[in-house]
Amino acid sequence: MTQLEELLATWIPRQRWFAGKGAPIEAVRVEAEHPIVTGDPTLRLLVVRVTQPDLTSRYQVLLGVCPEGGLPTELAHAVIGVCALAGLDSARTVYDAAHDPELTALLLDHIAQGTDGSLRFRAVPGSVVRTGLRSLVLSGEQSNTSVVYGERYVLKIFRRLWPGHNPDLELNTALAGSPFVSPPHGWIETDLGDEEGYAIPTTLAMLQEYLRSAxxxxxxxxxxxxxxxxxxxxxxxxxxxxxxxxxxxxxxxxxxxxxxxxxxxxxxxxxxxxxxxxxxxxxxxxxxxxxxxxxxxxxxxxxxxxxxxxxxxxxxxxxxxxxxxxxxxxxxxxxxxxxxxxxxxxxxxxxxxxxxxxxxxxxxxxxxxxxxxxxxxxxxxxxxxxxxxxxxxxxxxxxxxxxxxxxxxxxxxxxxxxxxxxxxxxxxxxxxxxxxxxxxxxxxxxxxxxxxxxxxx
Missing domain, CATH: 3.90.1200.10 (Aminoglycoside phosphotransferase (APH), C-terminal lobe)
Known part of the structure; x- marks a missing residue:
């Protein structure tokens, strides 16, 4: 039966945010898997290592998992494929969960609550994050994926990952109070190993105010x-x-x-x-x-x-x-x-x-x-x-x-x-x-x- 990494090796190169277009893929490996939501559907955050000639990159994939044939038709465009997953006795449909408003709503919940673990969800001090908002993926993104919540927030999901604090969060935080930036409200982070093997706090996503009239x-x-x-x-x-x-x-x-x-x-x-x-x-x-x-x-x-x-x-x-x-x-x-x-x-x-x-x-x-x-x-x-x-x-x-x-x-x-x-x-x-x-x-x-x-x- 097809394995998840085989599906990802075919799916990732077709995504707009994939940075290695034009070069063959030599290997794809799920380096880390962080469960966020259990049950049906399941939400997992994957850190995927993609090896190409002279290039090794990490990518973030929000993976939705549901029983085969159980995905709503409106999410058909987000399907990655059907595969076997460890610990499950039957094949599952896996898909890009950034497009699933039921699952992405829970990311907002975690940021509002401030959850610890292998993933850390944080709200900016003094920011009260409103939850229960319907989400929609913005079209036109290339290097990242942006999810808008009820025209109030936008969650930028950084697809290609490098160990360290992303400058987008760092500089927007430093510019807090400026009328010339969109204020940050929270972020998601984990630890990634650098070239020496040290665990480095790494930004996975940033929540900002959505500019409706822009x-x-x-x-x-x-x-x-x-x-x-x-x-x-x-x-x-x-x-x-x-x-x-x-x-x-x-x-x-x-x-x-x-x-x-x-x-x-x-x-x-x-x-x-x-x-x-x-x-x-x-x-x-x-x-x-x-x-x-x-x-x-x-x-x-x-x-x-x-x-x-x-x-x-x-x-x-x-x-x-x-x-x-x-x-x-x-x-x-x-x-x-x-x-x-x-x-x-x-x-x-x-x-x-x-x-x-x-x-x-x-x-x-x-x-x-x-x-x-x-x-x-x-x-x-x-x-x-x-x-x-x-x-x-x-x-x-x-x-x-x-x-x-x-x-x-x-x-x-x-x-x-x-x-x-x-x-x-x-x-x-x-x-x-x-x-x-x-x-x-x-x-x-x-x-x-x-x-x-x-x-x-």
Missing amino acids: TDGWVLAATSVRDLYDAPDMPPGAAGGDFAGEAERLGSATAAVHRHLARDLPTDVLSSRALREIAQAMERRLCRAVTEVPQLEPYSGALRSAFEAFAEVDDPLPVQRVHGDYHLGQVVRTDTGWVLLDFEGEPGAPIDERQRLSSPLRDVAGMLRSFDYAARYQLVGNAHEEELAPVARGWARHNREAFCAGYANGGGVDPEKHQTVLRAFEYDKAVYEVLYEARNRPTWLRIPLDSIAALAS
Whole structure:
């Protein structure tokens, strides 16, 4: 009879949150199994180790278990398969229980109560978590799974696991009281062994306030671009859907969050040696990218020059905790203003790397790159791409300038006065984008390549 790990070896690679796409799976092993709910259905939290060539990853699976044929039809899409399970005398249907509102409601109960054991459920001190709310999985997630409870809370389930406290919980907790974040209400954690075998408290999920009136920043920017494409002869600031005011307010909100993090968490100033090491890492990424994407080669000289100039910066470069993966998809506009989300950084990097101090200009560069993407992605495959490309560049430039002005006026480092640092971070981000698009969306490759060409001119 089929075993659970065989089913998981087939099911996990098909999930959007699986980070090892494109490489064969050599082994799948359930490393830890934590029972949460007994009976029919059963809820178990699994830590699954997936081994691939040159890559070993851990993933979290909320496993629902019920008698074969006993799953409601509305959960048919969540089925993993039918298999034998230890201690049971007949086959069971197993499924992704994140989609089962009856079981996920119990996660909220545990957080409200504060349960100990191999899993630890915690409510933020002073937070009273309301229970008995119906849940629904949000669509569109990639690296994680978000479950909304009655439009009051959202539970972000971290799918890929690294030992340590997830920066999303850590930074949102540090920013408590800020109007620019969604306050955390609780979390779930367990212990995972690190490379030396030490048990490290590890964040599995975070409960936050759900922002009912929020509109995604990417959606707002894309709407503005479409409005301008309908009136391409007008300057960006004169079009009906001008985004510059929002971009400026977003810059100010970003600066406020950076100031808050610098006030409450460690800061430092990079040494000349540290600057050179960062520049060398940028150059190594460029070398890998040029090898994999030859279209980048004509711009490699300008990129290297920017990284070399970064290595020679004389002014002290302050560093602090930052967002780490900042773009328009990580911010939402509410009735009261901009809110920043998803402070976990790059999910594919170990926790200790994501916790390293960095220049806040790294976040600024990420948002500037996002404006370029928002301006250009709608032109991919558009019959009028050539004539609209200057319009796209004008929109991006208009909103980049507004964001930087808002950031400086909001008390952040003035990007205009630190162009060498900002350019290096922006180039480095664009090189990452070139690799990503070449591997995942080849038709979008021209977006970062065109941006690099414009930056290098």
